[in-house]
Amino acid sequence: KAGVTQTPRYLIKTRGQQVTLSCSPISGHRSVSWYQQTPGQGLQFLFEYFSETQRNKGNFPGRFSGRQFSNSRSEMNVSTLELGDSALYLCASSLRGQGLNTEAFFGQGTRLTVV
Amino acid sequence: DQQVKQNSPSLSVQEGRISILNCDYTNSMFDYFLWYKKYPAEGPTFLISISSIKDKNEDGRFTVFLNKSAKHLSLHIVPSQPGDSAVYFCAVRGGGGADGLTFGKGTHLIIQP
Numbered sequence: 001k002a003g004v005t006q007t008p009r010y011l012i013k014t015r016g017q018q019v020t021l022s023c024s025p026i027s028g029h030r031s032v033s034w035y036q037q038t039p040g041q042g043l044q045f046l047f048e049y050f051s052e053t054q055r056n057k058g059n060f061p062g063r064f065s066g067r068q069f070s071n072s073r074s075e076m077n078v079s080t081l082e083l084g085d086s087a088l089y090l091c092a093s094s095l096r097g098q099g100l101n102t103e104a105f106f107g108q109g110t111r112l113t114v115v
Numbered sequence: 116d117q118q119v120k121q122n123s124p125s126l127s128v129q130e131g132r133i134s135i136l137n138c139d140y141t142n143s144m145f146d147y148f149l150w151y152k153k154y155p156a157e158g159p160t161f162l163i164s165i166s167s168i169k170d171k172n173e174d175g176r177f178t179v180f181l182n183k184s185a186k187h188l189s190l191h192i193v194p195s196q197p198g199d200s201a202v203y204f205c206a207v208r209g210g211g212g213a214d215g216l217t218f219g220k221g222t223h224l225i226i227q228p
Contacts, residue, residue: 004158033215042220043159043204056215090158092216103149104216106158 002027004093004107012113018079021110025072025093031055032074033104034066037088046089049074078112086114118142119207121219129227134192136222138205143186147208149216150179150190152201159204163190192224200226 005024013019025032034046045058049068068074072093078085088111092104120139128134146167151159165172165179165188172179178191188205202223206216
């Protein structure tokens with residue numbers, strides 16, 4: 001069974017630009033979550049989508065947004081990029097439905113560098 | 116304020132010995148606890164989890180212990196192997212059905228031959 005696929009793996013953007021990252025979850029998984037990893041802050045939760053609806057959101061500004069499609073694939077968008085947005089962006093999928101506890105499986109991440 | 120704390124940024128253990136990684140949390144409402152392992156340039160890999168209704172879960176060389184009264188979680192790896200060298204994150208999930216995980220900042224485990 002294929003794992004979580006994130007594209008692209010690496011990206012370089014300039015300040016002020018916007019960027020879209022893509023995540024394909026494991027087949028059959030309906031929940032997709034996004035995380036930002038930086039050396040200083042560790043792994044921080046951005047948001048979670050389930051059945052095309054944002055179900056949970058972390059403490060990030062409105063420049064960070066996402067969506068999920070009917071096939072469970074998800075995209076994350078960051079507008080007006082800042083230098084501090086340079087990070088590894090990780091996507092995780094899980095089978096979990098409401099009230100169930102299952103582990104999340106992570107992709108390899110997209111390394112975004114803002115210059 | 117950090118809700119999940121891993122107070123040891125790094126830990127060095129001799130091959131064959133036991134590795135003990137610790138994690139403290141602040142919110143007694145957290146109901147599910149997980150450990151992830153991460154190699155450089157890869158996403159975290161799920162290791163083991165435990166529900167708040169249990170105090171121990173074992174999977175091969177990995178055992179997770181949960182002390183709810185102390186709000187403390189630990190991961191034991193025995194015996195430690197060179198391939199265990201990685202960064203280990205503990206993560207918690209709150210009740211209410213949301214999937215967002217709150218992670219600690221990680222502990223870099225180094226297994227020495």
